[in-house]
Amino acid sequence: MKKNGFKAWLYLLPAIIFLGAFMFYPLIDVFVYSFEEGYNSASQTSFGIGTYNFSYVLHDPYFMQALKNTFLLVIITVPLSTGFALLISLGLNSIKWLRNLFQTIYFLPYVTNTLAVGLVFMILFKKTAYSDGLVNAFIGIFGGGSVDFIDGPYWAKMFVLCLYTIWIVLPFKVLILTSALASVNEMYYKAARIDGTSKLRMFTRITLPMISPMIFYLVITGFIGAFKAYSDSVALFGTDLNAAGMNTIVGYIYDMLYGDSGGYPSYASAAAIILFVIVLTITVINLMISKKKVHY
Amino acid sequence: MNDINENKTAGSSAVPVKKKKKHIHIMTVLVYLMLSLWALMVLFPFYWMLLTSVKDYGAYSSEYIPQFFTLSPTADNYVEAFSAVPLGQYFVNTLIFTVITTALMLIVTVPAAFAFSRLEFRGRNLLFTLFLALMMIPNELVIITNFQTITDLGMRNTFSGLILPSVTSVFFIYLLKENFEQIPDELYKAAKVDGTSDFKYLIKVMIPICKPTIITIIILKVIECWNSYIWPRLITDDKAYFLVSNGIQEIRENGFGRENIPAMMAAVVVISLPLIVLFVIFRKKIMEGVSRGGTKG
Amino acid sequence: MKIRLENLTKKFPNRSKKGGPDVVAVDNFNFEIPDGKLIGLLGPSGCGKSTALNLISGLEIPTSGRIFFDDEDVTDVAAENRGIGLVFQNYALYPHLSVLKNITFPLENLKGNKKLSKERMVDKAYEAARLVQIEELMERKPSELSGGQQQRVAIARALVKRPRVLLLDEPLSNLDARLRLQTREEIRRIQRETGITTIFVTHDQEEAMSISDLIVVMKSGKIQQIDKPQTVYDDPKNLFVAKFLGTPAINVFVGAIKHGRIYIGDDPVMPVKGVENRAIYAGIRPEGFIPDEQGGLKCRLKGVEVMGRDTSILSTHYAQEGEIIRSIIDSEDAMQLSTVNEALDRKTNAVFDPIHEKDNKRGEIRFSVKPRKIFIFDRETEERIFFSTN
Numbered sequence: 001m002k003k004n005g006f007k008a009w010l011y012l013l014p015a016i017i018f019l020g021a022f023m024f025y026p027l028i029d030v031f032v033y034s035f036e037e038g039y040n041s042a043s044q045t046s047f048g049i050g051t052y053n054f055s056y057v058l059h060d061p062y063f064m065q066a067l068k069n070t071f072l073l074v075i076i077t078v079p080l081s082t083g084f085a086l087l088i089s090l091g092l093n094s095i096k097w098l099r100n101l102f103q104t105i106y107f108l109p110y111v112t113n114t115l116a117v118g119l120v121f122m123i124l125f126k127k128t129a130y131s132d133g134l135v136n137a138f139i140g141i142f143g144g145g146s147v148d149f150i151d152g153p154y155w156a157k158m159f160v161l162c163l164y165t166i167w168i169v170l171p172f173k174v175l176i177l178t179s180a181l182a183s184v185n186e187m188y189y190k191a192a193r194i195d196g197t198s199k200l201r202m203f204t205r206i207t208l209p210m211i212s213p214m215i216f217y218l219v220i221t222g223f224i225g226a227f228k229a230y231s232d233s234v235a236l237f238g239t240d241l242n243a244a245g246m247n248t249i250v251g252y253i254y255d256m257l258y259g260d261s262g263g264y265p266s267y268a269s270a271a272a273i274i275l276f277v278i279v280l281t282i283t284v285i286n287l288m289i290s291k292k293k294v295h296y
Numbered sequence: 297m298n299d300i301n302e303n304k305t306a307g308s309s310a311v312p313v314k315k316k317k318k319h320i321h322i323m324t325v326l327v328y329l330m331l332s333l334w335a336l337m338v339l340f341p342f343y344w345m346l347l348t349s350v351k352d353y354g355a356y357s358s359e360y361i362p363q364f365f366t367l368s369p370t371a372d373n374y375v376e377a378f379s380a381v382p383l384g385q386y387f388v389n390t391l392i393f394t395v396i397t398t399a400l401m402l403i404v405t406v407p408a409a410f411a412f413s414r415l416e417f418r419g420r421n422l423l424f425t426l427f428l429a430l431m432m433i434p435n436e437l438v439i440i441t442n443f444q445t446i447t448d449l450g451m452r453n454t455f456s457g458l459i460l461p462s463v464t465s466v467f468f469i470y471l472l473k474e475n476f477e478q479i480p481d482e483l484y485k486a487a488k489v490d491g492t493s494d495f496k497y498l499i500k501v502m503i504p505i506c507k508p509t510i511i512t513i514i515i516l517k518v519i520e521c522w523n524s525y526i527w528p529r530l531i532t533d534d535k536a537y538f539l540v541s542n543g544i545q546e547i548r549e550n551g552f553g554r555e556n557i558p559a560m561m562a563a564v565v566v567i568s569l570p571l572i573v574l575f576v577i578f579r580k581k582i583m584e585g586v587s588r589g590g591t592k593g
Numbered sequence: 594m595k596i597r598l599e600n601l602t603k604k605f606p607n608r609s610k611k612g613g614p615d616v617v618a619v620d621n622f623n624f625e626i627p628d629g630k631l632i633g634l635l636g637p638s639g640c641g642k643s644t645a646l647n648l649i650s651g652l653e654i655p656t657s658g659r660i661f662f663d664d665e666d667v668t669d670v671a672a673e674n675r676g677i678g679l680v681f682q683n684y685a686l687y688p689h690l691s692v693l694k695n696i697t698f699p700l701e702n703l704k705g706n707k708k709l710s711k712e713r714m715v716d717k718a719y720e721a722a723r724l725v726q727i728e729e730l731m732e733r734k735p736s737e738l739s740g741g742q743q744q745r746v747a748i749a750r751a752l753v754k755r756p757r758v759l760l761l762d763e764p765l766s767n768l769d770a771r772l773r774l775q776t777r778e779e780i781r782r783i784q785r786e787t788g789i790t791t792i793f794v795t796h797d798q799e800e801a802m803s804i805s806d807l808i809v810v811m812k813s814g815k816i817q818q819i820d821k822p823q824t825v826y827d828d829p830k831n832l833f834v835a836k837f838l839g840t841p842a843i844n845v846f847v848g849a850i851k852h853g854r855i856y857i858g859d860d861p862v863m864p865v866k867g868v869e870n871r872a873i874y875a876g877i878r879p880e881g882f883i884p885d886e887q888g889g890l891k892c893r894l895k896g897v898e899v900m901g902r903d904t905s906i907l908s909t910h911y912a913q914e915g916e917i918i919r920s921i922i923d924s925e926d927a928m929q930l931s932t933v934n935e936a937l938d939r940k941t942n943a944v945f946d947p948i949h950e951k952d953n954k955r956g957e958i959r960f961s962v963k964p965r966k967i968f969i970f971d972r973e974t975e976e977r978i979f980f981s982t983n
Binding site (some may be wrong): 026 | 323324327328330331334335337338339341342344345348359360361388403404405408410411412415416417418420423424427430433434436437438439440441442443444445458460461463466467488494509519522524525526529530537540544547549551559560561564567568572574577579582583586587593
């Protein structure tokens with residue numbers, strides 16, 4: 001037993017070293033940073049302990065902009081992408097012919113580099129001196145005026161960001177929902193058909209309750225993921241997100257840490273903790289709702 | 297009850313039955329229409345990047361309304377992509393980063409999962425709970441200190457700095473541990489009685505049996521590495537250590553001149569290709585692995 | 594090789610959330626397994642028989658007590674050095690290895706001068722495979738084999754190192770009825786051919802009875818009885834053993850000894866000698882009943898099942914424990930059968946007489962009891978009370 005114990009720790013040693021150094025220690029350290037006022041990266045000294053960092057972040061207009069952007073992104077993309085993924089999955093589930101092909105195609109965005117494909121979206125939507133871009137050309141066919149989606153009005157930029165986010169997150173959701181739908185036992189549908197249940201009732205009374213745990217799982221992970229949005233925004237609008245007015249909370253954290261506006265790990269830490277608290281709160285609320293609503 | 301009665305009366309005349317059939321038909325058409333539309337939405341950016349990447353720069357610039365095809369494809373942009381910016385360098389960097397990180401991940405994950413699933417020791421449950429708790433911690437919280445640590449250690453713009461904090465994944469330990477635990481105890485006992493050491497049992501029995509899961513986590517890690525952007529961006533500002541994601545961002549901002557979009561697209565194609573090839577080969581494994589718990593981000 | 598257990602005890606810490614005293618899985622075992630015999634370790638699930646096996650194999654370390662193989666004390670010897678072969682209920686074959694590789698696996702661990710060449714390993718594997726008759730399956734994977742074949746592979750793997758002791762943990766439980774019978778005979782044959790001392794754990798008394806030279810009956814970590822199968826059946830040491838062995842199960846009644854007579858309820862069943870007045874349980878084997886108009890045991894007839902060779906009589910008695918009394922008579926015994934048929938007639942044709950209900954004989958069947966088939970047990974200790982009839 002004793003010998004076994006020693007051996008076990010030996011097997012765990014690499015994991016403990018890595019997790020300790022790069023997860024556990026930083027986790028404690030980030031709280032320390034967030035309360036150290038006036039921390040200086042170079043001299044590694046601070047004036048004192050307090051909540052000034054939080055107050056600074058919360059009064060920073062860039063942070064408020066990032067907060068607004070992130071919340072908008074969450075509120076728009078999570079319900080839309082989940083609903084749309086459900087629609088697509090239901091469609092996939094109801095067909096046989098070409099089903100595998102569709103599934104494969106839908107999964108493609110998952111394995112692509114967010115930054116790289118973001119660039120394609122950018123050129124599709126961007127308006128330059130010599131071309132309005134494909135999307136604007138398309139709008140023009142229907143008689144609409146051209147809009148610069150990349151450097152133009154806020155709503156246009158938000159629209160592209162949301163569209164690209166949905167494009168990126170949909171594969172995962174479709175995959176999960178398709179397998180959830182496929183795992184609903186055929187027996188229930190047979191029984192319902194014998195009872196003469198209508199298709200709509202079958203959906204609301206059988207399908208939806210049976211896959212509701214998965215839907216809630218997707219909503220929760222969707223919230224968490226959308227709150228951490230960053231790369232998609234960089235892909236579309238470039239690294240200077242504050243200037244574009246399209247920064248996100250995570251983007252704000254990194255900007256505080258590094259780059260032209262960087263060198264403030266304390267502010268970054270405070271922002272990271274604020275983000276963590278928001279995500280935690282939303283997740284807890286989600287879990288509470290799901291406990292009440294989800295049928296297993 | 298009502299439905300049943302309705303169906304019975306409906307069944308007596310032929311017309312409603314026919315109507316129902318037609319109804320289903322329209323639904324099917326609508327479903328295919330919707331699915332095709334979305335498939336088009338997914339594929340279109342890929343098509344567009346391929347198309348643009350083979351368009352001649354001059355021709356592209358003169359298209360006020362972009363053309364959907366080109367009659368004179370050219371490979372010049374690819375040459376440009378590899379010569380004007382160090383795309384090949386980025387590529388090699390990413391390859392080195394991906395291979396070493398994934399290998400280290402296995403070296404850390406497999407023994408840990410083995411210890412949790414197979415060995416008895418004091419504090420096992422406590423430690424495992426602690427590991428699980430770490431799974432809830434978002435990367436953003438720890439990245440700040442890691443940035444400081446790596447900077448303090450003078451490991452900015454080094455592969456060690458890129459790799460070390462990217463190695464561990466608690467989720468993979470968890471996934472593999474669950475899989476290891478499905479191997480019946482009796483196999484272990486049988487091996488023990490035959491004098492098999494724990495290490496040999498791990499190598500010769502557990503790993504081969506759990507090969508599908510191990511392949512899954514390797515693939516997931518490779519995807520993660522290939523697409524990683526945030527950490528490399530923080531820790532490297534020397535182009536010699538850029539990964540493809542940072543490379544593409546660099547290309548976009550100061551690469552071929554902002555306007556050479558065909559060359560940019562050539563770079564995008566080159567960067568996207570390895571994962572798409574990997575996906576085509578391991579389609580089933582990847583989709584299965586992702587549905588078992590991968591999330592994007 | 595002889596195996597001797599001395600005061601062998603294994604305790605586990607209590608797993609329940611409230612804590613509590615240690616669980617004693619094996620409680621002070623003392624017995625000796627003679628060389629070359631097949632021993633059945635029999636008991637209900639959770640009685641500690643698998644733990645006992647694990648202690649002998651060395652997979653578990655005893656809390657106290659010693660284990661001897663012949664005269665060598667192996668208590669502190671690691672499992673791999675004890676020279677044992679182990680076979681499990683779920684076969685425990687390595688799913689990714691072929692049958693041949695599964696069988697050679699144990700040989701690959703041999704070190705030093707025991708190390709074998711590849712060819713020797715394969716030879717030995719084929720030797721073991723021949724013994725269990727699976728030579729033609731060597732290249733298959735376990736998933737391509739039937740349950741019975743998998744178990745043969747497992748036995749071959751256990752035998753390939755020529756173990757001193759073969760331990761089988763419920764080896765037949767995952768097989769279907771027909772294969773179970775067949776594999777049981779197979780195990781018996783292999784054991785006889787190799788002469789390896791074998792311990793066979795099972796919860797199936799019929800299995801244990803049919804193949805063992807000696808049966809060890811266990812309950813809650815304690816040995817109840819060690820004897821030859823027939824002795825355990827004919828001469829159970831206590832109520833538990835009597836109940837555990839035999840199909841159909843023994844019929845148990847609440848009764849008493851009064852003035853030199855066994856009473857079941859108020860029915861005098863049999864005179865006995867040498868037993869004082871006391872409260873008892875009486876157990877009667879199904880074959881111990883004789884339908885007899887003059888018999889002392891008055892039961893209510895519920896039904897008759899004729900099953901070829903045997904006829905079962907189902908009846909009830911107010912002093913019985915359990916649901917129904919099942920007694921078995923020979924279908925060819927005309928005299929007994931006619932007694933049963935008369936009782937059956939009375940049951941179906943009797944006019945119900947509400948006033949004299951107590952006295953009417955509607956549905957009554959009487960039995961006398963064979964003295965060697967009735968066992969009496971102390972009501973408190975449930976230990977057997979021996980008596981003589983003359």
